[in-house]
Amino acid sequence: MDIDKKSLLELKLVHYFITKENFVPIIIHGIEDEIWLENKHSEYRIIRLVTRKIFNEEQYNFDIDKTKDISKQIKRKTFNPFMTMLTIYLNFDEDIKEIVTSDRNNTNIIIDTEEELLSNEIIQKYYKSINDDIEYKEEGIELLAKITSDITKKNIEENERFSTMYKQKKPIVTWILIGINVLLFVLRYIIGDDLLQIGALIPDSVKNGDLYRIISSGFLHVNEIHILCNMYSLFVLGPTIEHFYGKVKYIFIYLLSMIIASLFVMVFESNSAAAGASGAIFGLLGSLLYFGYHYRGYLGNQVIGQIIPVIILNLVIGFITPGISNAAHIGGLIGGIAVSFMLGINDKSEKSQRITGTILTIVLTGFMIYLAFFR
Numbered sequence: 067m068d069i070d071k072k073s074l075l076e077l078k079l080v081h082y083f084i085t086k087e088n089f090v091p092i093i094i095h096g097i098e099d100e101i102w103l104e105n106k107h108s109e110y111r112i113i114r115l116v117t118r119k120i121f122n123e124e125q126y127n128f129d130i131d132k133t134k135d136i137s138k139q140i141k142r143k144t145f146n147p148f149m150t151m152l153t154i155y156l157n158f159d160e161d162i163k164e165i166v167t168s169d170r171n172n173t174n175i176i177i178d179t180e181e182e183l184l185s186n187e188i189i190q191k192y193y194k195s196i197n198d199d200i201e202y203k204e205e206g207i208e209l210l211a212k213i214t215s216d217i218t219k220k221n222i223e224e225n226e227r228f229s230t231m232y233k234q235k236k237p238i239v240t241w242i243l244i245g246i247n248v249l250l251f252v253l254r255y256i257i258g259d260d261l262l263q264i265g266a267l268i269p270d271s272v273k274n275g276d277l278y279r280i281i282s283s284g285f286l287h288v289n290e291i292h293i294l295c296n297m298y299s300l301f302v303l304g305p306t307i308e309h310f311y312g313k314v315k316y317i318f319i320y321l322l323s324m325i326i327a328s329l330f331v332m333v334f335e336s337n338s339a340a341a342g343a344s345g346a347i348f349g350l351l352g353s354l355l356y357f358g359y360h361y362r363g364y365l366g367n368q369v370i371g372q373i374i375p376v377i378i379l380n381l382v383i384g385f386i387t388p389g390i391s392n393a394a395h396i397g398g399l400i401g402g403i404a405v406s407f408m409l410g411i412n413d414k415s416e417k418s419q420r421i422t423g424t425i426l427t428i429v430l431t432g433f434m435i436y437l438a439f440f441r
Contacts, residue, residue, distance in 0.1 A: 075180060076101075076117055076156055082196050083113050094136060109192040110152035110173065112140070119157045123165050130174075137172070152188065239313045240304030243320065244297050247343060250285050251293050261286055266341040269332040273439060284324040286341040296343045303350045310357050315409045322427070323349020323401040329434035330397025340391045345398035351377055352402025360411050397434075404430050 080101060083089040089103035092112070099118035104111060114133070120126050133153065141149050151172050158166070158176045166174050177183050184190070184197060254264065262268060265282030272279050287293035308316045327345025331338075355374070381395060407423030 071179070072117070072156060075177070075183070076115060078180075079115055079154065079156075079177075079183075082193070086195060087193065089113060092140075097136075110150045112137075112149065112151040114151060114153040116153060116155045117157055119159070120155060120162075121159050123162055126162065126165055133172075237305035237308045239308050239316050240300065243304065243343075244300055247285055247287065247293060247297060247300075251287050254286070261288065261341060262339060266339050267328050267331055268339045269336045269438070272332060280325055280328040281321070283328060283341045284343055284346055287343070288341060292342055296347060299347045300343060300350075303347060303354065307350050307353050307357075311353065311406070311409065311411070318409060319349055319353045319402055319405050320346050322405045322431075323352070323398045326401030326404075326431060326434065327394040327398035329431070329438050330393040330400075331391055332438035333434060334393040335391060338391070340394055342391075342394075344391070345394035345401075348377075348380075348395045348398035349402030349405070352399040353406040356403050356406040357411060400430070401427075 080103075083103050083105075084091075087105060087108060089105040089108070092102040092104050094100070094102050099116065101115040101117070103113040103115075105113075116129070120129065133151075137149065137151060141147050148171065153172065153174045155166070155174065155176045156178070158178070163176055166176060168174050173188060175186060175188055177186060177189075189196060254261065265279055265286050267279050267283035268276070287296065304316075307319065311319065324343075324346040327349065328340075331340045331345075355377070377399065381392060404423065404427045408420060408427045410420040410423065
């Protein structure tokens with residue numbers, strides 16, 4: 067069985083970008099004769115392979131306009147306004163090649179043959195290792211089988227890593243956190259101590275030395291409805307974060323989000339008292355949002371699409387309902403994202419990203435401490 071040169075070039079490109087450069091396919095509904103690949107660590111985040119024939123300038127302009135619309139959608143969903151894309155046209159009419167242009171974020175090139183691939187400046191600058199990946203000893207059906215097998219194996223490995231992370235485990239930490247909150251609520255109810263005296267967040271008291279209130283306030287609740295709502299939210303969100311990040315990272319996310327939430331209250335609601343686990347719970351929402359962003363290829367943007375309306379709704383409720391600390395909610399949300407950035411996600415976060423996240427978390431926490439205690 068012989069494979070035509072165009073199809074073979076396409077297969078070799080797909081094989082290289084998936085197996086060697088760790089790109090993953092993006093499903094774009096309604097798109098034909100195109101392959102979209104993504105790798106957020108690559109120089110070009112999106113690689114687009116266009117296999118259909120481009121005959122004239124009108125067809126090319128239509129393709130550019132359509133691609134810009136899809137790019138805008140991806141940018142909105144990924145919160146990345148500076149996303150870069152490399153479009154490789156594999157079937158472009160010889161007479162109109164001069165019309166192909168590029169801009170700052172979108173580079174367009176034409177590759178008709180393997181020789182053009184190996185001599186292209188963009189390919190050689192950013193993906194030079196492709197030189198060693200397009201020569202195969204197999205031919206015909208054997209070559210097709212090898213390329214298909216390699217791509218399938220790579221996708222299976224990615225799916226297995228995700229499945230291992232997603233596999234249900236006993237949410238021990240979540241149950242411990244719920245147990246501590248419930249136990250303290252019951253004890254306070256039995257003893258009858260005043261919430262303000264035993265550990266609620268009172269900014270002036272914290273500034274006068276009661277630093278423990280920054281954390282203790284996150285485990286105390288005003289009444290039955292208050293603890294019921296927060297513990298139900300923790301029951302729903304906690305196991306998911308615990309499974310995705312692991313128990314140790316989960317504890318860090320929960321506690322550091324709680325601390326940052328308390329600091330936000332001290333800065334922006336300094337004349338009020340606060341208590342409850344909602345700041346830490348919003349930290350879990352931020353952490354889930356961060357995870358969904360990284361694994362949207364597997365989750366189909368469902369996490370992001372579902373969690374953002376929940377966050378917005380709760381913030382709106384907080385703004386219109388007396389007695390709810392939106393400063394704690396916003397602080398916890400920002401803290402959860404920052405801490406998740408710092409801790410990273412297995413197989414997704416590079417060391418440089420975790421260092422950046424650590425710096426961001428330290429600067430955020432330090433700045434809020436300065437505003438809360440020293441301004």
